[in-house]
Amino acid sequence: MKADFLVIGSGIAGLSFAIKAAEHGSVTLITKNEVLNSNTAWAQGGISAVLPEALRDPGDTVEKHISDTIDAGAGLCNEHAVRAIIGEGEQTIDELVSWGSDFDQKGDRYSLGREGGHSNRRVLHSKDTTGHEIASSLLETALKTPGLTILADHMAIDLITTDKLGSVTDDRVVGAYVLEKATGEVHILHADRVVLATGGCGKIYLYTTNPDSATGDGIAMAWRAGARIANMEFIQFHPTCFYNPAATGPEARSFLISEALRGEGAVLLNDKGEDFTLGYDERGSLAPRDIVARSIDTEIKKTGASCVYLDVTHKPAGFIAERFPFIYRTLLEFGHDAEKTPIPVVPAAHYQCGGVVAKPDGSTNLRGLFVIGEAACTGLHGANRLASNSLLEGNVMARKALATMITHLGSGKLAPAPPIPEWEHGDTAPPDELVNIYHNWDEIRRTMWDYVSIVRTDKRLLRASFRLRNLAREVRDFYWGYRVNSDILELRNLVTAASLVVDCAMQRKESRGIHYTLDYPGTDPRFRQDTIICRP
Ligand code: SIN
DSSP: OOOOOOEESSSSSHHHHHHHHHTSOEEEEOOSOOOOSSSHHHOSSOOEOOOTTTTTTOOOOOOHHHHHHHHHTTTOOOOHHHHHHHHTTTHHHHHHHHOOOOOOEEEEEEEEETTTTTTOOOEOOSSOOHHHHHHHHHHHHHHOOOTEETTTEEEEEEEETTTTTTTTSBBBEEEEEETTTTTTEEEEOOSEEEEEOOOOOOOHHHHBBBBBBBSSSHHHHHHHHTTOOOOOOOOOEEEEEEOTTTTSSSSHHHHHHOHHHOOOOOOOOETSSGGGGGGGTTTTGGGGGGHHHHHHHHHHHOOOOSOEEEEESSSOOOOOHSHHHHHHHHHHTTTTTTTTTTEEEEHHHHHHOOOOETTTTTTTTSSSSSEOOEEEOOEEEEEEEEOHHHHHHOOOOOOOOHHHHHSSSTTSSSOOOOOOOOOOOBBOOOOHHHHHHHHHHHHHHHHHHHHHSSSHHHHHHHHHHHHHHHHHHHHHHHHHHHHOOOOHHHHHHHHHHHHHHHHHHHHOOOBBBBBBBTTTTOOOTTGGGOBBBOOO
């Protein structure tokens, strides 16, 4: 198969790019599950943007949004990237609306929410299912777009580079090997412009707000192909995930309670009913996420409680059901009425701030490879992402990536790729071997949760690194020994992504943003560390 553009991933970044690129050539978009199974579709809170003056919160400016982003980023944002991405908020909202996304309004203006770290109300939302609204309108547009082919249940195995094909002069990406899950066949998908929009790696942790698909596939593939990866130690933990000890399924254990509730006045309480967050930061429950997540972690350890509580019981009757219907309804299904009793919550892994080193247009050190959205590390988030900046990032990067490709990788500007060999299948794995390999999945996630979560130490990181090295060896033997399936591919990517997180965390000898270590509790300006690049 051949296309002018190959897009891997179907969140806001991948879909935005695919819709626009189809005006310039043939596009194939692959996604390993169904299209709406993405972090985008799961996003509750919203998308931040400073609207034209007549529509924005009085006193808000793009400069304030930029400065809030840089503030949250704890000294590691790349100001150029922040300006390039935050500066296009208005354009993004216009584009999404033109594709059919519907945001809540108050009278004739958008209703603007607020989240931690934002100095003004600037979060557009569609009740508490903003991501689903955006993803489904983009999908609807994509399905009507001529020249755009969407292949669901197709999982990329690896990128194909001319270097691996034996070229010594022209190293670039020319496509990917792709597993068709239904048949087990592996296809060569040839394209001179490949876009990775595969999202993050929340599933490396036992508890995460991410869907099962967040296994760091793009990061791992890019790494194997020779792309630079950075700042993977910065995994953002969302402070408020529903704590439900009676839960049996992963959905119940990882149900996100949007930060937008705190934006509307919800407060965090400890088991004595005290607003403990004020003891950690004057902004209390609305301090940036790293501070709130760490205060909860500390409070839980200090008091021996299993969770803290998010209290919205003081809001007028009906407010939660009206403004947050999805959260309210889902909690009721779990037997909890948020209007009557504070919601038990704990932090859980939520967002990967590092990733493949990319410019705001997604370009990387590998020619032909563009990485956009959560999989990319542009410097927008620095050491800690400002809430609701990522849907914006995905759409803006898609627009910029296409513009660069049209200018620099237009047709006729690239030499023909060398012939690509067919995939060679191994034997089907025996069932007892399969069981063992599935245990590794659990072990990785538990190791990361126990040793590499909100509060870290050198000793715990070293422990994690030893364990992951052994697991990686087992997974590698299995991958090379047997016929591939999507489970083994995800496991292989998961162990790589987890190892990259640990590698960066071990290199950072300071506490900064969401990387907090007891061994270097302060951010000593004399030893300030910049971007950390993963070591081969
Ligand atoms: C939330 O709704 O709390 C998540 C928003 C985000 O992570 O940007």
